[in-house]
Amino acid sequence: MSTGAPIVEAREVSKRFGALVAVDRLSFAVQPGEIFGLVGPDGAGKTTTMRMLAGVMRPDGGRIVADGVDVLADPERAKRHISYMPQRFGLYEDLTVDENIRFYADLFDVPRNLRETRAAAMLAASDMLPFRKRLAGQLSGGMKQKLGLTCALVHTPKVVLLDEPTTGVDPLSRREFWQILYGLRAEGVALVISTAYLDEAERCDRLALLHGGRMVHCDTPAGLKARMPGAMLEVVSPEPRRARDALAGQPGVRGVLLIGIGLHVHVDDPARRAGLAAALAAAGVPVSEIAEVAPSIEDLFVALLGDAEGPA
Numbered sequence: 001m002s003t004g005a006p007i008v009e010a011r012e013v014s015k016r017f018g019a020l021v022a023v024d025r026l027s028f029a030v031q032p033g034e035i036f037g038l039v040g041p042d043g044a045g046k047t048t049t050m051r052m053l054a055g056v057m058r059p060d061g062g063r064i065v066a067d068g069v070d071v072l073a074d075p076e077r078a079k080r081h082i083s084y085m086p087q088r089f090g091l092y093e094d095l096t097v098d099e100n101i102r103f104y105a106d107l108f109d110v111p112r113n114l115r116e117t118r119a120a121a122m123l124a125a126s127d128m129l130p131f132r133k134r135l136a137g138q139l140s141g142g143m144k145q146k147l148g149l150t151c152a153l154v155h156t157p158k159v160v161l162l163d164e165p166t167t168g169v170d171p172l173s174r175r176e177f178w179q180i181l182y183g184l185r186a187e188g189v190a191l192v193i194s195t196a197y198l199d200e201a202e203r204c205d206r207l208a209l210l211h212g213g214r215m216v217h218c219d220t221p222a223g224l225k226a227r228m229p230g231a232m233l234e235v236v237s238p239e240p241r242r243a244r245d246a247l248a249g250q251p252g253v254r255g256v257l258l259i260g261i262g263l264h265v266h267v268d269d270p271a272r273r274a275g276l277a278a279a280l281a282a283a284g285v286p287v288s289e290i291a292e293v294a295p296s297i298e299d300l301f302v303a304l305l306g307d308a309e310g311p312a
């Protein structure tokens with residue numbers, strides 16, 4: 001990742017819908033070759049931010065520059081420097097995979113020789129080559145998302161904006177999707193991605209944590225985790241709900257999150273472990289292990305946002 005001049009810069013960007021402040025003086029900068037994640041609960045302002053970056057929604061205030069273009073002053077020009085994949089990408093269901101790609105290539109005036117190479121590489125990377133002649137309307141949800149990405153990237157912009165691109169995509173396809181994103185990053189493309197999947201948040205170089213339209217934190221995933229106060233104890237139990245009820249409200253417990261194999265208990269001090277074990281024993285809850293673990297991104301969001309539901 002380069003540390004030179006940013007290729008995307010948002011400064012004090014705001015958007016209101018009536019009395020609701022959807023985005024509140026948001027500022028950040030993204031470097032070429034960086035994957036910048038926007039994460040936060042529903043309604044945090046991720047989609048609105050993406051739309052403003054893409055030049056399809058006008059902010060009430062602030063400034064956005066993408067690849068040297070002032071997005072507010074010249075949104076039409078900006079669109080040629082940006083690839084934007086909205087949540088519902090406009091595929092033509094009655095056109096084939098190839099015809100959809102051709103349509104977007106024409107839209108962006110991509111030269112014929114380039115579009116064929118690029119489309120073939122992207123279709124191969126996403127395992128879509130066998131489906132080139134299939135109508136888009138007959139693709140699975142995950143395949144539609146992969147075709148959307150191919151169409152959005154058929155021109156070769158330096159800035160790519162992806163709004164929850166892998167929603168509804170199966171884990172294997174998501175991995176392929178990310179391989180494509182890493183390939184773009186290696187080419188020096190800057191990617192801004194919003195996601196509701198916390199394992200994806202972990203893959204970003206930096207994360208902006210949004211809440212109520214504001215940026216609450218912005219750092220690398222590791223940097224964000226280092227900001228988490230206290231410690232995380234993992235309690236492995238066949239009865240996690242009973243364990244949660246026994247631990248909530250115990251001294252030093254700041255939060256309890258159910259995970260697959262038990263609980264993550266956020267405590268003020270790892271030495272609380274003995275007290276937790278005693279509380280569980282007193283409640284008759286079977287426990288196979290209590291160990292200190294590194295917080296997950298989900299733990300972090302719950303702790304930093306003070307929202308027991310978390311964003312996903």
Ligand SMILES: Nc1ncnc2c1ncn2[C@@H]1O[C@H](COP(=O)(O)OP(=O)(O)OP(=O)(O)O)[C@@H](O)[C@H]1O
Nearest residue numbers: 017020021022040041042043044045046047048049
């Ligand atoms: N066109 C609109 N008119 C009125 N309110 C809107 C409009 N678009 C978004 N909002 C509101 O602005 C706030 C931010 O919405 P936004 O879609 O940006 O959030 P988000 O973080 O993308 O959430 P989600 O993941 O649910 O899409 C929400 O309260 C939403 O209801």
